[in-house]
Amino acid sequence: MAPFRRGKSYPRGGIQSRRGRPVAGRTNRNGVRSGNAGASATLSAPFQASRVDEAVYTNSENPDAKSDNEDSHEEAEESFSLDESSDSDSGPKKKPYHVLLQTLKPEATSHGEPKRKRRKIEPVEVPVSLHAEYTEANGDLEESQVDDREALSEDDSVDESVEDDNAAKLDYFTRHFADHDESETVKRIQAITGNLWVAENSRAGASWSIIRRRPSISQSSKLSGHDKESGPLGFKFKPKFERAAQGLLSDPNEPLKQLSTAVLSYQDVLFSARSLENAGKVRRLASVHALNHIFRTRDKVLKHSARLSKKDHDEELEFRDQGFTRPKVLMLMPTRHSCVKMIDVLIDMCEPEQQENKRRFQESYAKAEDNFSVDKPEDFRDLFGGNDDDMFRLGLKFTRKAVKFFSQFYNSDMIVASPLGLRTALSGDKNKKQDHDFLSSIEVVIVDQSEALLMQNWEHVEYIFEHLNLQPKETHGCDFSRVRSWYLDGHARYFRQTVLLSAFNFPSLNRLYTQKMLNIDGKVKISPICKGAIMDMGVPIKQTFSRFDFADPASEPDDRFNYFTSAILPSLVKTSSQGLGGQQGTLLFMPLYADFVRVRNHLASSSSTQHVSFGSISEYVSVKEVARARSHFLTGRHSILLYTERAHHFRRYHLKGVKRVILYGLPENPVFYREIVGGFLGSSIAQAAVDSHRANVRCLFSKLDLLKLERSVGSERYLSLLSEKGDMFDFT
Numbered sequence: 187m188a189p190f191r192r193g194k195s196y197p198r199g200g201i202q203s204r205r206g207r208p209v210a211g212r213t214n215r216n217g218v219r220s221g222n223a224g225a226s227a228t229l230s231a232p233f234q235a236s237r238v239d240e241a242v243y244t245n246s247e248n249p250d251a252k253s254d255n256e257d258s259h260e261e262a263e264e265s266f267s268l269d270e271s272s273d274s275d276s277g278p279k280k281k282p283y284h285v286l287l288q289t290l291k292p293e294a295t296s297h298g299e300p301k302r303k304r305r306k307i308e309p310v311e312v313p314v315s316l317h318a319e320y321t322e323a324n325g326d327l328e329e330s331q332v333d334d335r336e337a338l339s340e341d342d343s344v345d346e347s348v349e350d351d352n353a354a355k356l357d358y359f360t361r362h363f364a365d366h367d368e369s370e371t372v373k374r375i376q377a378i379t380g381n382l383w384v385a386e387n388s389r390a391g392a393s394w395s396i397i398r399r400r401p402s403i404s405q406s407s408k409l410s411g412h413d414k415e416s417g418p419l420g421f422k423f424k425p426k427f428e429r430a431a432q433g434l435l436s437d438p439n440e441p442l443k444q445l446s447t448a449v450l451s452y453q454d455v456l457f458s459a460r461s462l463e464n465a466g467k468v469r470r471l472a473s474v475h476a477l478n479h480i481f482r483t484r485d486k487v488l489k490h491s492a493r494l495s496k497k498d499h500d501e502e503l504e505f506r507d508q509g510f511t512r513p514k515v516l517m518l519m520p521t522r523h524s525c526v527k528m529i530d531v532l533i534d535m536c537e538p539e540q541q542e543n544k545r546r547f548q549e550s551y552a553k554a555e556d557n558f559s560v561d562k563p564e565d566f567r568d569l570f571g572g573n574d575d576d577m578f579r580l581g582l583k584f585t586r587k588a589v590k591f592f593s594q595f596y597n598s599d600m601i602v603a604s605p606l607g608l609r610t611a612l613s614g615d616k617n618k619k620q621d622h623d624f625l626s627s628i629e630v631v632i633v634d635q636s637e638a639l640l641m642q643n644w645e646h647v648e649y650i651f652e653h654l655n656l657q658p659k660e661t662h663g664c665d666f667s668r669v670r671s672w673y674l675d676g677h678a679r680y681f682r683q684t685v686l687l688s689a690f691n692f693p694s695l696n697r698l699y700t701q702k703m704l705n706i707d708g709k710v711k712i713s714p715i716c717k718g719a720i721m722d723m724g725v726p727i728k729q730t731f732s733r734f735d736f737a738d739p740a741s742e743p744d745d746r747f748n749y750f751t752s753a754i755l756p757s758l759v760k761t762s763s764q765g766l767g768g769q770q771g772t773l774l775f776m777p778l779y780a781d782f783v784r785v786r787n788h789l790a791s792s793s794s795t796q797h798v799s800f801g802s803i804s805e806y807v808s809v810k811e812v813a814r815a816r817s818h819f820l821t822g823r824h825s826i827l828l829y830t831e832r833a834h835h836f837r838r839y840h841l842k843g844v845k846r847v848i849l850y851g852l853p854e855n856p857v858f859y860r861e862i863v864g865g866f867l868g869s870s871i872a873q874a875a876v877d878s879h880r881a882n883v884r885c886l887f888s889k890l891d892l893l894k895l896e897r898s899v900g901s902e903r904y905l906s907l908l909s910e911k912g913d914m915f916d917f918t
Contacts, residue, residue, distance in 0.1 A: 445457050452705070455711075508670065513596075521574045523570075523574060553573040577607050581600075605646035626678070733914075734749040736890075758772065771845030771846060804828075805832040844866040846884075849886060885898070
């Protein structure tokens, strides 16, 4: 029987506990030192056992730390004080409490082994500061972390219904991670390394384009399960996720059905049609897939661990079923509010009996009140409603009946974070060294609301992808005899599944699709056929698109600036010098902040623009300065107003007094085009502030704006604007 923890005296006063030497361990959040000699003995040889194996029965993040929730067995044992030192000092003399302990000894099974007790976990909420949240979520990265082992107790027994079915019919999970053909895998990796892909284009109805790409190998090789040449692969889910998964696979919406099929078959996916209407189903799909992957991986590891523990001495068994570290799923999203909505779906799907630190999560992440004005659009409310903090990272640990929030990264199954929050954990600081080992065994990456991450800082996303699936610098208690061979070979990135979800496609997202999505089972791009934002103006407005050429992509910003200063700006200066007021109410939209600074400095310092009055609104301008600029623009004191795309994204102002719009570059978000042209300029026409014949729009574009141009003018028109002779194209 394992030694009892030191606790209180026996409540009836008959027996008092003896004080032995202090048990080695950490100090928990309540200031009580705790330890576990059994765990220390188990961890003395770091490669002796797997990370999820038969071990000390504990619920803590760290083997040396006491669990936040004491089980009923520990509560019964708390009445007595007994440790290893007291046993060694007592000698052969029989103590009265030894007799009492014998009476409390559990009955033995038919095999002579004591029955395991069922844990009874009660919720314990410990509110802590935000600093403590980041400390615990990130984990003690300076120390060598070892994942806590999970015993095959009655509560944690393996659900073998799914695994047994796999023996009869191979499914996507098993084939992708465990039962793949080695020679074929080598060919696929060689094809991917040489950038040799075979593309297949198809349509889903008249409104969707689907492009499938797979490594170019011999036609006799097996392909993904959705291709005609593939074997009879099937989908296998844990029973609790079966109904939700089958509902997604049979969705009447064809694009969502194609998305579900690609995601659940472990292909890389770029889905550029996420919207308010399908956001709920997309979150549900991400949750089902992530949870099914975590639980099936865990079941396989526990099942193999049980077989290894029961094998004969002469029997040779080898199971390659793990990575270097425990975290398997990474989710990136823009705000804490979006994290709350995803977590709610995860909890609804998982249905745990216990949620540790749930109250703390609600207090740190949830926010009920939204103080938005009535003119804010619905997509803005959805993104910035609730807690819009973009600095967070959260570890989630799943067991069969419990979910633990704020688990340390090395003890977590899933990491949910914003790019900024995870970037700070990867970069380290003056007190902690840089550590990215917890990302070495990520097998599923889901990036939700990518269009919002673009407006934050896309460099953080690229930095995270650069540090995925690298060889770890430390062992972290890894049992290398259980590590899959493709981890050891440095090929984990070819087995990682990446799912990018966005409202629209953009060049940085395409670059991830091309350079970082290297799945051996191929990748799928699902895109809508755009009608064009110019079709939804509501009022007839003349819209002129001006194309300029450039010598090479590196000089494109300079060529754009030269075209603007030579072809557009002189007309504004001329009308201003003649006092006609024709240029008053001109809104100059700037997609990039660097271009905004360049044009603003030119207007302020050039001798040719000294008679032009202008104001500016950017994402870095204070609220007071914004109010002053809007007022001067409305009254005509400023004839030109510079306005950045990120300022519109984060503030979503409704500017008044707009009589003419000049787009220095097309906006990434097509919704912004409709709001600026049809909203700002359309409101002025409706209020008779400007005649519809004098109101006009001028847009600058180049061949590098291909994706933005497609969303603006439509999939049927944008190619003609890029290839036809001439550089001026008018739409009404």
